Amino acid sequence: MSVERKMYCVNGEWKASKTDKWMPVSDSSTGLVIAEVPCCTAAEVEEAIAAADAAFADWSQQSLSKRTQMMFKWRNTLVEHVDELTYLCAKELGKNLDEANGDVLKAIEPTEVACTLPLITQGSASLQVTSGFDTASYRTPLGVVAGIVPFNFPAMIPWGWMVPLAIATGNTVVLKAASYTPLTSMRIMELFCELDFPKGVVNLVTCSRKESGLFLTDPRVKAVTFVGSTDVGKQVYSTAAANGKRVQAQTEAKNHALILEDCDMESTLNAVINSTYGCAGMRCMALPVIVVQESIADEFVARLKEKAQALKVGCAYDPETKLGPVVTAEHKKAVCDWIQKGVDEGAKLILDGRGCVVPGYEGGFFVGPTIFDHVKPGMEIGEREIFGPVTLIKRVKNFEEGLALMNANIYANGSAIFTQSGYYARQFELLTDGGMVGVNVGIPVPTAYFPFSGNKDSFFGDQHVLGVDGMRFYTRAKTVTKHWYDEESKARAIGTWEGTVERD
DSSP states (O other), X not given: OOOXXXXXXXXXXXXXXXXXXXXXXXXXXXXXXXXXXXXXXXXXXXXXXXXXXXXXXXXXXXXXXXXXXXXXXXXXXXXXXXXXXXXXXXXXXXXXXXXXXXXXXXXXXXXXXXXXXXXXXXXXXXXXXXXXXXXXXXXXXXXXXXXXXXXXXXXXXXXXXXXXXXXXXXXXXXXXXXXXXXXXXXXXXXXXXXXXXXXXXXXXXXXXXXXXXXXXXXXXXXEEEEESOHHHHHHHHHHHHHTTOEEEEEOOOOOEEEEOTTSOHXXXXXXXXXXXXXXXXXXXXXXXXXXXXXXXXXXXXXXXHHHHHTSOBOOTTSTTOSXXXXXXXXXXXXXXXXXXXXXXXXXXXXXXXXXXXXXXXXXXXXXXXXXXXXXXXXOGGGTSOOOSSEEEEEEESSHXXXXXXXXXXXXXXXXXXXXXXXXXXXXXXXXXXXXXXXXXXSSOOOOTTSOBOOEETTEEESSOBSHHHHHHHTEEXXXXXXEOOOHHHHTSOOOTTTTSOOOO
């Protein structure tokens, strides 16, 4: 069976790459290669940057009204294709249909926020700030924005976190789609090209880290938004910032939940199952570490194992599946290597997901739910991101010990507490290092009206994605001071500060 070779998109036109290097895309449930995408050449990446740069002048001068109308049309197009995009996302990535559907809906949500552009980009103004002088502040677009995309959210991250606010505020975009999971993003790009956006407003390439490095140094690129590993994120942030670019780098996580003895046990278990094994653990807001108060730990672990064993592991696009495969054979090996490392470090393996085989899908990249108990401080498995369906149990005596253990981690993307105590919930909210905090909520991802606000080694930059932070990241302030001469001021001598300093 022949495998389709995909193209890259510049100026609204799909083009055949001149590369001699092609990257396979697999159906994660079967292991079969379903497409190949180009490792675009440096010249092709520069072509995409040039197209975005050329489109900026016209697009940035479009009125807020016209840009808002275009965003409404774009939102409606996405809504019309939710089912198609959901299936494609599940097939190439391995998310079950419910998770893949959420991925697509989370691309629509920020697009709806972008439709409020005339409101969220309003500046401020004051008349008569000093005698005869008025001052106003506006938000203006930056120019070309480069988006470097991870594999785990092929709809939400490029077409939710990156494109909507960037283009609504008048910028143009070059996306580097994830080479493992580019098909969903490419299909959305095709839909985008069917609308009457000016050519070059959004462009899409697939390439290696070497070619995407051009985004970090090319003077035409004014901002870089990145999601990926911490090591690469640090390099993206330092290089792009050194070249005068605005940067937001959302990186790794090791989210912890603190389970206190007064929690509602059943609902807490259900939340942990969903948070840990959803997306097969391949999300930065997964909840891989469960910090349990010792008084309830034995019961909690026993019931967690029981619920995990009951999960249906299967083909991602089977409606009955609760836990799909991981993204590639290489990623499966990496997760299994982490499980072995946990065994070697002395953690107690309660449930082993290695060797998981789904009948009829023997070539799929499946890892079953895995649980380690008695994970101690210093064990690497409890401190580093695994990005798989692996749960680590850490036992503590009380709230204070649990909070200190959680805050000792180098990452601080999200954190959660499960308790019926208002006091401990408030103390946790106040003192946790986590940027996104859940109180009896396992995945405290905010809606797009609020920023996705990781801290510590989970984020590098000043303005987070989404919310007001997102709007500010894609715009810069322009402050205008005005004075109109009257007969008296025409003859007045102009001082060093031209009337903007006024004291009796």
